[in-house]
Amino acid sequence: MRVGVLTGGGDCPGLNAVIRAIVRKGVKEYGYDFVGFRDGWKGPLEGLTIDLDIKATRGILPRGGTILGSSRTNPFKVEDGVERIKENLAKMKIDALIVIGGEDTLGVATKLDQLGVKVVGVPKTIDNDLNNTDYTFGFDTAVNIAMEAIDRLHTTAESHHRALIVEVMGRHAGWIALHSGLAGGAACILIPEIPFDLEKVCSYVESRFESSYAPIIVVAEGALPKDGDLITKDGSKDAFGHVKLSGIGEWLAEQIEKKTGKEARTSVLGHIQRGGTPTAFDRVLATRFGLHAITAAHEGDWGIMVALSGTDITRVPLASATAQLKVVDPALYSEAEIFFG
Numbered sequence: 001m002r003v004g005v006l007t008g009g010g011d012c013p014g015l016n017a018v019i020r021a022i023v024r025k026g027v028k029e030y031g032y033d034f035v036g037f038r039d040g041w042k043g044p045l046e047g048l049t050i051d052l053d054i055k056a057t058r059g060i061l062p063r064g065g066t067i068l069g070s071s072r073t074n075p076f077k078v079e080d081g082v083e084r085i086k087e088n089l090a091k092m093k094i095d096a097l098i099v100i101g102g103e104d105t106l107g108v109a110t111k112l113d114q115l116g117v118k119v120v121g122v123p124k125t126i127d128n129d130l131n132n133t134d135y136t137f138g139f140d141t142a143v144n145i146a147m148e149a150i151d152r153l154h155t156t157a158e159s160h161h162r163a164l165i166v167e168v169m170g171r172h173a174g175w176i177a178l179h180s181g182l183a184g185g186a187a188c189i190l191i192p193e194i195p196f197d198l199e200k201v202c203s204y205v206e207s208r209f210e211s212s213y214a215p216i217i218v219v220a221e222g223a224l225p226k227d228g229d230l231i232t233k234d235g236s237k238d239a240f241g242h243v244k245l246s247g248i249g250e251w252l253a254e255q256i257e258k259k260t261g262k263e264a265r266t267s268v269l270g271h272i273q274r275g276g277t278p279t280a281f282d283r284v285l286a287t288r289f290g291l292h293a294i295t296a297a298h299e300g301d302w303g304i305m306v307a308l309s310g311t312d313i314t315r316v317p318l319a320s321a322t323a324q325l326k327v328v329d330p331a332l333y334s335e336a337e338i339f340f341g
Contacts, residue, residue, distance in 0.1 A: 002033045003297060004094040005052060007066040008040030008073070008105030012124050012138035013278030014286035016060035016067055018100050021290025023057045030298050035094060040071040040101070041108055044085045045078060049092070061283060064276045075108060082115060089117070096302070098293050100124050102136075106305065107322045113303040114319075120296050121305035121318045122289050126274045129173035129325045132316040133307035137286040142169065142273040143179045149269055150184030150216055157214035163205050163256055163264040167249030169273055170220030173327045176273065181218035182336045188215070189336055190252075192222035193328045201252070202259045207341040209262060217256075219248055288313050 005022055007015050019036070026032040036052035037043025050056070050068065060067055075081030089097070096118035099109040102125035113119040123130045126142035146168050157164040166186075168176045174191020181189035188204045190196045201217065208215035249266035256264040278286065285308065292306045292313045304315040 001030070001095045001297070002035065002093050003294070004035045004037050004044065004089065004092075004097045005068065006037040006040060006043050006097065006099055006101075007068045007070050007124070008099070008101040008108075009070060009124070010102070010126070010274060011065045011070050012126055012274055013064045013141040013276065014137035014282040015065065015100060015124060016057075016063045017278065017283050017286035018122055018124075018137070018290040018293070019052070019067065020057040020060055021287045022098055022294045023052055024054060025291050026294045026298075027054055030294070032294075032298075035092060036068045039069040040073050040105065041075050041085075042071045042073040043068075044088050044097070045073060045075050045081060046084075047088045047092070061287075062277050064274075064278060072104065074104070076111065082112070085112070086117065096120070096297050098122065098297060102127070102130060103322055103325065106130070106318060110303075110318045110322050118297075118302045119318065120293050120302065121321065122293050123305055123307060123321065126176065127170055127173050128175040129327065130321055131324050131326045132305070132321045133326075134310065135285065135308050137278070137282040137289065138274060139175065140281040140285075141276070141279045142176050143183070144279055145273050145276070146176060146180035146218075146269055147183045149267065149272075150180060150186065150218065153216055153267060154185070154214070157216060161209075161214055161263070163209075163215045163217065163253075163260075163262050165217045165219060165249045165253050165256075165264060165266045167219050167221055167266060167268040169269070171222040172325050174220040174223070174333075175328060177218050177220040177223075178328055178333065178336060182339070184216065184218070185339070186216045186218040187213075188217045188340050189333075190217065190219040190223040191328055191333065192220055192224070194330065194333060195224055195226040195228070198225050198255055198259070202256060204341040205256055205260055205262060205264075217252065219252060221248060223248055
């Protein structure tokens, strides 16, 4: 069998570990050939490939990013996009695709599966918001990076008697904010799932100063105030219709200064969260996902996504994995609220 592999959407620590596991097991146990498609769905759309064998995947386990490259290309937004992909797969004699990506990338894979393309999905997103899997690789790395930043910001906040706002990724789900904020001892955590009360946030800030500590507030980029609007960069959208988020941290700092009289500054972690080497947890999880993905392909179990359930790697329908996002349960958020203020 000849298998195509691609990575789509935002880059993520652990992608290379998945690629390595797929190729290593696929070659050694099944004798398969592999083709790496470059730059997400742009690869099969335009016939952009790289050689993918055991030699090409040596030494990539600890590397962040993806050796295949990535993009946010949406073939369903390109004229004759699906037909071009099918033609290129046939021309290259590709029997099946293993697609590593998040909601948008796997959403395309789901549609292609329904149109007859043999597909196996691997969940990837630092946001940890894909349905039907307990964790996605990249999330643990992102949380640890954010936590380390919060730890460092505590000392400078206290030295200058400032409130510091840390803006982290999380468009629709606040998993990174919740976990990093709880681990970093934040005075307040704001997530997209629960619109926040600005007056209450300001009371947390004042309470922390009264106890002789400088407050750190962790806010997900998609958080919004009650009766307020989502803060966006310029209104432009990507190929999947997502507006570019930016500015909630700066807006919050301005409001806190205005209402409390305390100096406030913002640190936007941005792409730092998904760069660099993956943690041990993410390397192991990504490797296991890769091993199970190529096994599913070998068994002809198409239209599935490998997933983590407890400590087991399972298979779930690809369509159900992308049908809805996995968001933070209010009960989990209420646990963190004990430490606010």
